[in-house]
Amino acid sequence: MTxxxxxxxxTRRGRRFRGRAWRETASFYAFIAPWxxxxxxxxxxxxxxxxxxxxxxYDGLNLDSVRFLGFQNYQRALRDAEALFGLSRTGFFTAFxxxxxxxxxxxxxxxxxxxxxxxxxFRTLFYxxxxxxxxxxxxxxRLVADGNYGLLNALLNLLRPGTAVQWLANYATQVLVAFVVxxxxxxxxxxxxxxxxxxxxxxxxxxLIDGAxxxxxxxxxTIPLLTPVLFFQxxxxxxxxxxxxxxxxxxxxxxxxxxxxxxQDNRLxxxxxxxxxxxxxxxxxxxxxxxxxxxxVLALTLIVFxxxxxxVHYEVE
Amino acid sequence: MQKxxxxxxxxxxxxFLLVVAAVAFLTPVVWLVLTSxxxxxxxxSWPVRFxxxxxxxxxxxxxxxxx
Numbered sequence: 076m077t078x079x080x081x082x083x084x085x086t087r088r089g090r091r092f093r094g095r096a097w098r099e100t101a102s103f104y105a106f107i108a109p110w111x112x113x114x115x116x117x118x119x120x121x122x123x124x125x126x127x128x129x130x131x132x133y134d135g136l137n138l139d140s141v142r143f144l145g146f147q148n149y150q151r152a153l154r155d156a157e158a159l160f161g162l163s164r165t166g167f168f169t170a171f172x173x174x175x176x177x178x179x180x181x182x183x184x185x186x187x188x189x190x191x192x193x194x195x196x197f198r199t200l201f202y203x204x205x206x207x208x209x210x211x212x213x214x215x216x217r218l219v220a221d222g223n224y225g226l227l228n229a230l231l232n233l234l235r236p237g238t239a240v241q242w243l244a245n246y247a248t249q250v251l252v253a254f255v256v257x258x259x260x261x262x263x264x265x266x267x268x269x270x271x272x273x274x275x276x277x278x279x280x281x282x283l284i285d286g287a288x289x290x291x292x293x294x295x296x297t298i299p300l301l302t303p304v305l306f307f308q309x310x311x312x313x314x315x316x317x318x319x320x321x322x323x324x325x326x327x328x329x330x331x332x333x334x335x336x337x338x339q340d341n342r343l344x345x346x347x348x349x350x351x352x353x354x355x356x357x358x359x360x361x362x363x364x365x366x367x368x369x370x371x372v373l374a375l376t377l378i379v380f381x382x383x384x385x386x387v388h389y390e391v392e
Numbered sequence: 393m394q395k396x397x398x399x400x401x402x403x404x405x406x407x408f409l410l411v412v413a414a415v416a417f418l419t420p421v422v423w424l425v426l427t428s429x430x431x432x433x434x435x436x437s438w439p440v441r442f443x444x445x446x447x448x449x450x451x452x453x454x455x456x457x458x459x
Contacts, residue, residue, distance in 0.1 A: 183413060189406050200414045203421055215424040218435065226423050229440035257420070 129362035136356065148363035158364060161347035162371075164248075168343060169316035171252045176312050177305065179256065180263035185293075187264070188271045198268070205261035213325030216254045217243065222328065243328035247338040255322050259315065263308050270304030271297065302387045310379055317372050320345035344368060428452070 104111075129149070132142050152158050183201055187194055204212060219226045222241035231238040242250050274297060282292040298305075323341035325331065334354040337346055345368070352361030427435045429447040 182409075186406055186410050186413070189403075191403070191406055191410065197410050197414060201417055204417060207421070207424075211424065212420075215420050215427065218427055219420055219423055224436055224438045224440060226419075226440060229442075232439070257417070261417075 125362050126366065128359055129366050131359045133359040134356045135352070135358040144359065148360045149367065151360065152364050152367055157347055158344070161342055161344035164340065164342060165317060165319070165344040168248065168252065168319065169313065172255055172316045173309065173312045175252065175256050176260055176263050177308060179260045180267050180308070183260065183264045184267035184271055187268055198265070201264055202261035204258050207258070209258065209321055210325065212258050213254070213322065216250070216326060220250050241328065243326060244338055247326070247340045251323055251326055251341050254326060255319065259312070263312065266308055267301070267304055270301050274300045299388045303389055306383055306387045310376060313375060313379065314372055317368065317375070318345055319343055320349055324349070
């Protein structure tokens with residue numbers, strides 16, 4: 076074969092290879108196109124649109140009077156006493172909700188990790204509130220905690236006649252925390268139980284043979300091996316708590332309505348945002364408030380991720 | 393190894409805690425079910441009636457009709 080023939084054959088091969096590479100690239104993009112289109116249309120476009128709205132005075136109805144305000148909405152939000160109050164109540168709610176959910180879920184998962192009869196039935200019972208629709212769950216909690224005809228007062232009256240505590244008005248945050256814990260602990264429990272069942276039994280048995288007490292084995296073996304699951308659950312609970320909106324709006328002492336505010340103590344940040352957007356028609360300002368919350372959630376999540384290297388232990392390390 | 397007595401105590405403690413938690417978790421659900429078969433005057437009355445005088449299964453028929 077001459078040099079010219081070799082060169083021609085090489086060129087043909089190169090063209091064939093380039094053609095195949097192009098086809099592979101084209102099919103790759105064709106396959107991911109539906110997802111990419113969904114991501115752009117349902118995530119990127121609304122995010123950009125939301126950010127643009129947050130820089131305007133948009134009221135949700137009138138496009139003619141829209142005026143560009145720059146970062147005025149953000150400056151106003153940082154000085155708004157009601158927004159800051161909502162943020163402080165959200166922080167208070169989060170400070171009780173997150174540890175309680177993790178602790179109760181861990182206790183329940185630990186109990187169910189024992190070889191007990193009826194384990195499946197108990198697991199179903201604890202998981203049940205997690206699958207009840209939030210509206211129905213809130214309605215029944217209103218019936219339980221109602222100050223005039225509630226079950227809680229009825230039970231307390233058996234012990235101390237004449238008790239009439241207005242739980243939904245005077246203990247609003249306590250009832251709210253109990254309610255949200257009740258509805259979400261089942262989900263956390265299932266995840267922690269799966270984590271506990273993934274811990275090799277031999278490790279605990281070896282520790283017990285070496286003379287460790289069950290408590291020591293729990294803190295020295297079970298908890299460290301469970302930290303990746305605890306970390307995941309912690310982050311999810313944190314985000315859920317910071318975004319809580321529906322629950323305080325449903326757990327109100329008076330009849331529900333479109334613009335009925337929850338008790339003062341339960342006016343969380345997201346409920347404040349809801350009222351700003353949907354009852355006061357301040358879409359621009361409300362969206363700015365949402366971006367501030369997003370940045371806050373992002374910052375807290377990043378802090379938790381940064382600290383995770385000190386307390387989360389992965390088996391591959 | 394654990395002594396049989398200690399093991400039995402531990403098992404009973406686990407059952408006790410599971411039952412207490414189950415009662416706490418189930419009470420609102422039971423109350424939801426009981427309320428669903430009460431008349432409005434029954435669930436909005438004081439002193440509280442724990443059980444309906446006559447179960448109002450018609451509530452479910454009405455709910456089914458709304459679907």
